[in-house]
Amino acid sequence: MKKVVWPKHSVLIIAIVATWLTTYFGYITSFNMKIDNMMQEFILFLNPLSFLLFVYGFALFMKSTKKRNIYLLTISILTSIVMFSNAVFYRFFNDFITLPVLFQTSNFRDLSSSVTANMHLTDIFFFTDVLIIYFAMRYVSEKEPKVQRGKIGRKLYFVMTAAVMMVNLGLAEMERPQLLTRSFDRELLVKNIGAYNYHVYDLFIQSKSHAQRALADGSELVEVGNYINANYTEPNPDMYGVAKGRNVIIVSLESLQNFVINNEMDGHVITPFLNELTHDKDTFYFNNFYHQTGLGKTSDSEFILENSLHPRNGSAVFFTHSGNTYDSLSERLGENGYFTNVMHANNRSFWNRDIMYNTLGINKFYDVESYEIGEGQAVNWGMKDIPFFEQTVDLMKEMPQPFASRVITLTNHHPFDLDEEDMLIPQYTSNSNTLNKYFQTVRYMDEAVKVFFDDLKEKGLYDNSIIIMYGDHYGISENHNKAMSMYLDKEITPYDNAILQKVPLFVHIPGYGKGKEMDELAGQLDLRPTILHLLGISTKEDMQMGADIFSPDHEPFVIFRDGRFVTDKNVYAQEVCYDNETGEETDSGACEPFIKRTTTELDYSDMIINGDLLRFKEEQTQHPEIKGQQKE
Numbered sequence: 001m002k003k004v005v006w007p008k009h010s011v012l013i014i015a016i017v018a019t020w021l022t023t024y025f026g027y028i029t030s031f032n033m034k035i036d037n038m039m040q041e042f043i044l045f046l047n048p049l050s051f052l053l054f055v056y057g058f059a060l061f062m063k064s065t066k067k068r069n070i071y072l073l074t075i076s077i078l079t080s081i082v083m084f085s086n087a088v089f090y091r092f093f094n095d096f097i098t099l100p101v102l103f104q105t106s107n108f109r110d111l112s113s114s115v116t117a118n119m120h121l122t123d124i125f126f127f128t129d130v131l132i133i134y135f136a137m138r139y140v141s142e143k144e145p146k147v148q149r150g151k152i153g154r155k156l157y158f159v160m161t162a163a164v165m166m167v168n169l170g171l172a173e174m175e176r177p178q179l180l181t182r183s184f185d186r187e188l189l190v191k192n193i194g195a196y197n198y199h200v201y202d203l204f205i206q207s208k209s210h211a212q213r214a215l216a217d218g219s220e221l222v223e224v225g226n227y228i229n230a231n232y233t234e235p236n237p238d239m240y241g242v243a244k245g246r247n248v249i250i251v252s253l254e255s256l257q258n259f260v261i262n263n264e265m266d267g268h269v270i271t272p273f274l275n276e277l278t279h280d281k282d283t284f285y286f287n288n289f290y291h292q293t294g295l296g297k298t299s300d301s302e303f304i305l306e307n308s309l310h311p312r313n314g315s316a317v318f319f320t321h322s323g324n325t326y327d328s329l330s331e332r333l334g335e336n337g338y339f340t341n342v343m344h345a346n347n348r349s350f351w352n353r354d355i356m357y358n359t360l361g362i363n364k365f366y367d368v369e370s371y372e373i374g375e376g377q378a379v380n381w382g383m384k385d386i387p388f389f390e391q392t393v394d395l396m397k398e399m400p401q402p403f404a405s406r407v408i409t410l411t412n413h414h415p416f417d418l419d420e421e422d423m424l425i426p427q428y429t430s431n432s433n434t435l436n437k438y439f440q441t442v443r444y445m446d447e448a449v450k451v452f453f454d455d456l457k458e459k460g461l462y463d464n465s466i467i468i469m470y471g472d473h474y475g476i477s478e479n480h481n482k483a484m485s486m487y488l489d490k491e492i493t494p495y496d497n498a499i500l501q502k503v504p505l506f507v508h509i510p511g512y513g514k515g516k517e518m519d520e521l522a523g524q525l526d527l528r529p530t531i532l533h534l535l536g537i538s539t540k541e542d543m544q545m546g547a548d549i550f551s552p553d554h555e556p557f558v559i560f561r562d563g564r565f566v567t568d569k570n571v572y573a574q575e576v577c578y579d580n581e582t583g584e585e586t587d588s589g590a591c592e593p594f595i596k597r598t599t600t601e602l603d604y605s606d607m608i609i610n611g612d613l614l615r616f617k618e619e620q621t622q623h624p625e626i627k628g629q630q631k632e
């Protein structure tokens with residue numbers, strides 16, 4: 001075949017376009033990514049481009065055609081391998097590759113046995129670009145340009161690359177605010193920034209935490225351990241072991257804040273069922289309980305509950321430190337004979353749950369695949385809470401007992417959309433559509449919890465269980481202060497914003513009879529020790545920062561991830577000390593000692609996580625008579 005004469009850099013352009021299109025077709029043929037609108041489709045199409053322009057662009061620095069050709073082919077082979085491996089991996093795990101998975105030996109075993117089984121002949125398609133580039137090199141001859149504009153041309157080229165990247169990130173930010181800081185889900189990352197950029201990002205995150213881990217040593221654990229021991233409080237003998245041997249059901253109530261409890265909206269009761277529980281004799285309702293989450297939202301609340309440690313600042317610890325050693329609630333329950341599991345009808349990689357649950361020693365994750373979502377049973381982010389709870393009870397019925405299930409609801413999630421038939425009360429009227437709809441979805445969730453209780457009773461699981469329910473984090477952010485101020489009929493100050501971080505906590509013990517409303521000031525970090533003590537499992541040896549809420553010595557002091565805190569006397573927010581009773585500014589001296597303790601505790605918690613310090617504890621306590629022992 002005769003060589004055709006094409007303009008200079010034609011081969012480079014062909015290479016970029018060929019790999020770009022191969023990647024895009026790979027996306028749509030081999031991965032099951034949910035695309036909701038034209039904009040998402042466009043972002044998906046655009047997203048491989050910035051990375052490809054960048055890496056292929058280095059060819060512009062190569063003087064010899066031979067070297068350049070080798071470089072172009074190498075890049076196309078590597079990108080094809082990346083896409084091909086992800087496709088094979090996806091068939092098995094329904095997820096994109098992340099580095100920690102490759103390093104987890106148990107995964108590796110699963111992987112190697114299934115790699116061959118999951119390779120398809122059609123996967124050759126992923127190498128189409130290599131072939132096209134090879135032919136381009138053979139049959140296209142490029143014109144020498146009349147004017148040498150090497151340097152300027154290259155500069156322009158990389159400016160254009162950066163511009164494409166900016167457009168891509170800008171559109172992604174519009175579709176998914178805080179995508180990178182919250183890093184929700186690998187699927188969302190790939191959809192928005194592309195598979196290649198995602199891998200670079202993953203590499204960056206994983207190597208950062210690897211480096212911090214490498215620098216840590218066991219001596220730090222001693223320092224943190226001293227702090228933790230000094231804060232340990234003995235359990236309340238009246239409560240210790242009251243639910244021993246029962247199934248444990250922990251319900252995460254999506255975005256539920258405490259201000260709706262025992263409250264009305266335009267004359268409509270918002271949470272009739274939960275209100276009943278607040279004065280039920282089998283229930284302890286905590287009305288002064290705070291969430292302590294950061295950007296990792298639901299996943300942070302799970303992290304706190306499991307570990308009684310603070311989450312990380314500025315990123316989701318489920319993503320950044322899923323390879324650590326933890327002393328989780330689930331692991332402890334597992335050691336005590338419980339079948340531990342999480343039930344949540346979302347895709348398994350959301351919040352990196354599939355990986356993190358493994359790390360936390362959770363026996364099984366009932367994800368969206370375990371549920372059947374019938375016609376009309378999904379709204380907003382996924383399965384509706386009522387059918388979700390119904391199927392959850394059916395699944396529980398099949399579990400070995402005693403089980404410990406964490407059940408995560410979803411309907412009451414921003415943007416709080418509902419189908420007409422599920423709207424049990426009207427909307428609120430204010431300038432915030434979010435707050436207006438919030439009351440309705442909360443009302444729906446309340447109904448769902450009622451259905452859940454009824455079903456547990458009907459299926460005979462109720463009497464032998466303990467049910468703990470908590471709000472995972474706020475639903476109405478400070479952006480809606482104006483509407484909130486209208487609803488609460490008062491001006492919202494930083495003090496009020498802190499108080500609004502209260503979420504309800506219910507500890508429901510069927511047949512107990514001595515429950516009551518509690519105003520002890522407490523937070524999510526207290527859940528782990530409280531639950532374990534109710535089950536008669538000691539936490540004396542554990543590296544946890546919370547304390548048993550029922551303990552007579554429980555200290556009324558709650559630290560927020562962002563450095564705010566609440567004590568029984570004060571609230572500290574935006575560097576101002578407020579009186580907790582009146583909400584008025586007060587002398588900063590009252591807050592001073594707690595400011596110090598807040599910084600110390602948050603630092604220690606970060607030290608544990610960043611240095612992966614609990615691995616040293618594991619090493620020290622290899623003796624079974626010390627580790628995981630039940631103390632009666």
Ligand code: GP9
Nearest residue numbers: 296297298299346350408
């Ligand atoms: C997703 C659900 C919601 O699976 O838990 O997460 P959130 O956005 O609330 O953190």
Ligand code: MN
Nearest residue numbers: 254255298472
């Ligand atoms: Mn949530």
